[in-house]
Amino acid sequence: MELKVIENATCTFCGCVCDDIELHADDVRIHQAKRACVLGKAWFLNHTAEHKYPDALIDGQPATLEEAIQVAADHLYQADMPLVYGMSNTTCEAQRECVEMADLLGALLDSHTSL
Amino acid sequence: MQKSKFLPRGRKDRTVVLVDIRETKSAKAADLFLQVRPGKDFEMLTILRAMIKGEHVTDDQVAETGLTTDVLQDLIERMKKAKFGVMFFGMGLSMTRGKHMNAAALLTLAAEMNAFTKFVAMPMRGHGNVTGADVIMRWQTGYPFGISFNRGYPRYNPGEFSTVDILVRGDTDCAFIIGADPGATMPRPAIEHLAKVPTIVLDPHVTHTSRLSRVHITTAPAGIAAPGTGYRMDEVPMPLRPALNSPYPSDEEVIRRIKEAIAEKPDWMTDQPQMIFSQV
The missing domain is CATH 3.40.228.10 (Dimethylsulfoxide Reductase, domain 2)
Incomplete structure (x- = not known):
């Protein structure tokens, strides 16, 4: 197993978004997060590349990604007033997709900001 | 300092x-x-x-x-x-x-x-990329949050289109939740409504919201195993440098695929007119 060092990694735990973190990682987990605060360390060290959860759950039962995507699309399409909410712990690229999906659906669109 | x-x-x-x-x-x-x-x-x-x-x-x-x-x-x-x-x-x-x-x-x-x-x-922001959500929504729709597309164009009205109010009033009949866990943070009437309607959750973990949802899809955590951009609180965009390769797809990929699956269905504005058209 190879140990990688990632310089200037970005921490997205809180709104400060520190971008000077040095990460020491192997294939499965991050072992060290230099210059990160207590919150940042917990954030980096608690995520792993293990297959810990099923790919998807439908009504609580494990399912494949393709099935879950189809069921999700059906629910959203059939709804009269769907809601797209959240978008905090994700990338701007994903947020952009959310806006486009909400436009397509005629949906409500909101983020954590409204809290 | x-x-x-x-x-x-x-x-x-x-x-x-x-x-x-x-x-x-x-x-x-x-x-x-x-x-x-x-x-x-x-x-x-x-x-x-x-x-x-x-x-x-x-x-x-x-x-x-x-x-x-x-x-x-x-x-x-x-x-x-x-x-x-x-x-x-x-x-x-x-x-x-x-x-x-x-x-x-x-x-x-x-x-x-x-x-x-x-x-x-x-x-002040509690979570990673809330600022990014504001910026992206402003760029794409002209408004930062609390938006409704139900007339086919974006309208902005916090209090009417903000999530807690929508859920407490029971206005929505399907919820798509990404990068958030309202099941753990929102007031009880809002959570009860989320449990009543079909809810779809995208998250790296099985969260409180996942447990009351119809569909949960596990995604790669942004910034740790998924690349992209995140905005700092003062609206400076930062590239994310993921350290791990996740066995799960990124949020971006999953939403794009859901969006494509929806786009294959007939247009809702002509096929399924909503209340606003029947009122006119």
Whole structure:
């Protein structure tokens, strides 16, 4: 197993978004997060590349990604007033997709900001 | 703390004023602590707006906020003397009596302070990329949050289209949740409505919200195993440098595939007219 060092990694735990973190990682987990605060360390060290959860759950039962995507699309399409909410712990690229999906659906669109 | 050309003595050249309803640990780090009476933020901000313009405010009116005229006068002098002031505000302002009107009062105060010196206001963010959500929605729709597309074009109205209000009133009949766990944070009536309607959750973990949802899809955590961009609180975009390769797909990929699956179905505006058309 190879140990990688990632310089200037970005921490997205809180709104400060520190971008000077040095990460020491192997294939499965991050072992060290230099210059990160207590919150940042917990954030980096608690995520792993293990297959810990099923790919998807439908009504609580494990399912494949393709099935879950189809069921999700059906629910959203059939709804009269769907809601797209959240978008905090994700990338701007994903947020952009959310806006486009909400436009397509005629949906409500909101983020954590409204809290 | 950072020393700079304009602030060569670092922290000593800066003034921190904390306004809260109770003396928290942050009070120790502040130069000035103002204990405002709960639910009186709007009154305090309005009084400040009056006082910076030299309008007369009675001692009784000031006393109602739990502060004194001298304290506020001192605050105003400090504010006007500052070269660059920033007002940070959080949920204590936006989730108490008055809600977004409190935030509006603070933003107006910040705007009006610019008659004297440079002043800005900035919301404090709890989560990673909430600022990014604001920026992206502003860029794509013209509005930062609380948007409805149900007439086919974006409309903005916090209070009507903000999530907690929508859920508490029971307005929505399907919820798509990404990068958030409202099942753990929102008021009980909102969570009960989420459990009633089909909810779809995208998250790296099986969360409280996943447990009451119809569909959960596990995705790669952004910034750790998924690349992309994240906005810092002061609206500076940062590239994310993931350290791991996740066995799960990224949020971006999953949403794009859901979107494509929806796009294959007939157009809702012509095939399934919503209430707004039948009313006309």
